[in-house]
Amino acid sequence: MPTTETRRLNPIVLAGIVLAAAIVGVVAIRSFTRDRVEVRVSPVTHQNLTTTIPTNGRVEPIEEFQAHAPGPGTIAKIYVEVGQKVRKGDLLVRMQDSDTVSRLATARTTLRTAESNLHDLDQGGTQDERIALAGDLARAQLQQQQAARSLATLKELQRTGAASAGEVAAAQQRLDVANSALQNAQARSTQRYSDSDRARAAAQVSDAKAGVVAAQSGYDAANVRSPLSGTVYSIPVSTYDFVPAGEDLMDVADLNRIQVRAYFDEPEIGKLAVGQAVKIVWDAKPNQAWHGHISRAPSTVITYGTRNVGECIIAVDDAHGDLLPNTNVTVTVTTQQRFNVLSVPREALHTEGSNDFVFRVIDDNLVRTPVQVGALNLTRVEIVEGLTEKDTVALGATSNRDLSNGLAVKVVE
Numbered sequence: 001m002p003t004t005e006t007r008r009l010n011p012i013v014l015a016g017i018v019l020a021a022a023i024v025g026v027v028a029i030r031s032f033t034r035d036r037v038e039v040r041v042s043p044v045t046h047q048n049l050t051t052t053i054p055t056n057g058r059v060e061p062i063e064e065f066q067a068h069a070p071g072p073g074t075i076a077k078i079y080v081e082v083g084q085k086v087r088k089g090d091l092l093v094r095m096q097d098s099d100t101v102s103r104l105a106t107a108r109t110t111l112r113t114a115e116s117n118l119h120d121l122d123q124g125g126t127q128d129e130r131i132a133l134a135g136d137l138a139r140a141q142l143q144q145q146q147a148a149r150s151l152a153t154l155k156e157l158q159r160t161g162a163a164s165a166g167e168v169a170a171a172q173q174r175l176d177v178a179n180s181a182l183q184n185a186q187a188r189s190t191q192r193y194s195d196s197d198r199a200r201a202a203a204q205v206s207d208a209k210a211g212v213v214a215a216q217s218g219y220d221a222a223n224v225r226s227p228l229s230g231t232v233y234s235i236p237v238s239t240y241d242f243v244p245a246g247e248d249l250m251d252v253a254d255l256n257r258i259q260v261r262a263y264f265d266e267p268e269i270g271k272l273a274v275g276q277a278v279k280i281v282w283d284a285k286p287n288q289a290w291h292g293h294i295s296r297a298p299s300t301v302i303t304y305g306t307r308n309v310g311e312c313i314i315a316v317d318d319a320h321g322d323l324l325p326n327t328n329v330t331v332t333v334t335t336q337q338r339f340n341v342l343s344v345p346r347e348a349l350h351t352e353g354s355n356d357f358v359f360r361v362i363d364d365n366l367v368r369t370p371v372q373v374g375a376l377n378l379t380r381v382e383i384v385e386g387l388t389e390k391d392t393v394a395l396g397a398t399s400n401r402d403l404s405n406g407l408a409v410k411v412v413e
Contacts (some may be wrong), residue, residue, distance in 0.1 A: 007086050029074040036410040039403070040163040040395040041361055042125045044346050044387045045064040049343055051336035051377045053271060055278075055374075057262030057314065061253035067092060068226045069247040075108055079199045080250075082235055084227045094251050095222040095243075100215070107215035111208035118201040151175050233325055255321040260292065260314040262331045269310040271335045278314050279332045282323060290323055294333065314353035336375050342379045348393040349373065358387070359394040359403050361411065366394055 076096040080086060113311050118262050153169040157163035234251035237243060261281060264272060280290040298310025314331060316323065323329075348358050349371075359366040371386030387393070394403055398412060 006277065013093050019228050027201050032294045036364065036408045037401045037403075038398040038412045039361070039390050039400065039409045040413075041368075041411050042348060044342060044344055044389055044391045045384065046340050046389060047343050047380065048190055048337075049338040049377060049380055049382055050333050050334055051333045051375055051376050053264065054330060055262055055264050055268075056064045056071045056334045057329050057331045058331055059258055059260055059316075059323055059325050061255065061325050062182050062257045062259055063228060063230075064251060064253035064325070065227055066251050067246055067249040069095060070218055070222060071245045071247055073099070073243065074365055075237055075241045075249075078237075078239055078250075080233065080235075081233045082232055084232050084334065085230070086232060086252060087229045090226050091223060092226055092232070092252070093224045095224070100222055104212070104215040104219045104272060104309055107208070107211040111205070111212050114204040114208040117256070118198075118205050126251070134365070139182045140178065140184070144175070147171070147175035147178040149407075150397065152342070158221055212400075224249060226252050228252065231321060251325070253325060255324070256319055258316050258319050258323060259295070260316060260329060260331055262311040262312045262314055263304050264298065264333075266301055266308045266310065268271040268299070270310060272297050272310070272333060273335075278333045279334075280314070280316065280323070281330045281332075284327070285322070288322070291318050317330060338375050338382060341374065341382045342384075342387065342389065344387070344393050345395060346376060346379060346381050359405070359407075361388070361392045361394055361409060364409055364411075366403055366405060366407045366409055382392065 070390060073095045076094045078093050080093075084371060086092065116352050117150075151168070151174075152169045154163045154171045158165065158168050214275060231250045232250060232252050233248075233252070233255065237247070237249055243249070259309075260278075272294060274294050275295045278292045278294060282288070282290075292314045294312060295315040296313035298312050301308050301310055304311075344358060352359050357368055357370045360369045361367075369386055369391075372384040374382035374384045394409065397403060397409075
């Protein structure tokens, strides 16, 4: 029967058992607490997905009037102020332009002279000329009558022998001369001017009238009136300023009808289409936004500063005079909008060649999962196939560790 001594374990064996137990414990602990990569995760959720393109633009009125100085002169009076609403025909500014006054007076004088010349031509000459012609005609008629009576008397005397044939011939010659003089006087009274003379005089009247119209237009232009109803939004001059011809005097526009000329980088042009919704923001009023739509999509590429861009016209739908012309704004075009679609953060999406995939988190391990994507924006991407709303995907490691299939992970907030 074994004694107490024989039942005791050999110290060497006992040490071996303890060492083996320690090794098994360490292995178990390391197996249980092996190195796990800390990762951030996100659930797969249904959300509305909106794709937008932001860029810069400049506000401009659709209908405006820019008043310019018709000629060099001084600003005599300004009748309106910036921000004032005006109606069509309202007087805006008056210029003091002595040249236009002088040109109008000269044109009117030229017209009166041409009309007087045409009237005189129709009447056969000036009044003095007509009086002189009437006197010449009367004298010619009197001389013709006297010559005719003298010839008749001498012919009677010739029949009785009291006058010679030579005297009768001389009397006949005097009558012929008187008849010729009378015909000339009558012709000068009734046929002094030809049809070409009348046409030339009428043309001079027409030219003079056109000159008056032009001069009157220049004179009227010195009194600048608004051709449209709108708001005065710029007056770059002051009373008594001297301005050269063509100087900008005033700008008027209907501020309820404005548009934005926006510039999109060349790679974005193909995503734009007429009718797409646009949001407009102006830094001067950061708490306010305007809305519109694309009314003209880019048709060509132009150089804008250092960029190759497409020029796009955006109609503003809710302008009420609070978005000023010539201001620089930021426009954001909504190119695509999907409602209640399954999506993940773009950070979770990986691409290898033409293949898209994500890493699902299953039992604290990563599982590479192929997916089919749809619409996307700057922050999220639509998942058409490959995931469900119950899945969780890895976004990235908190360290520089790359994600890989089968990687043991620890989820952190």
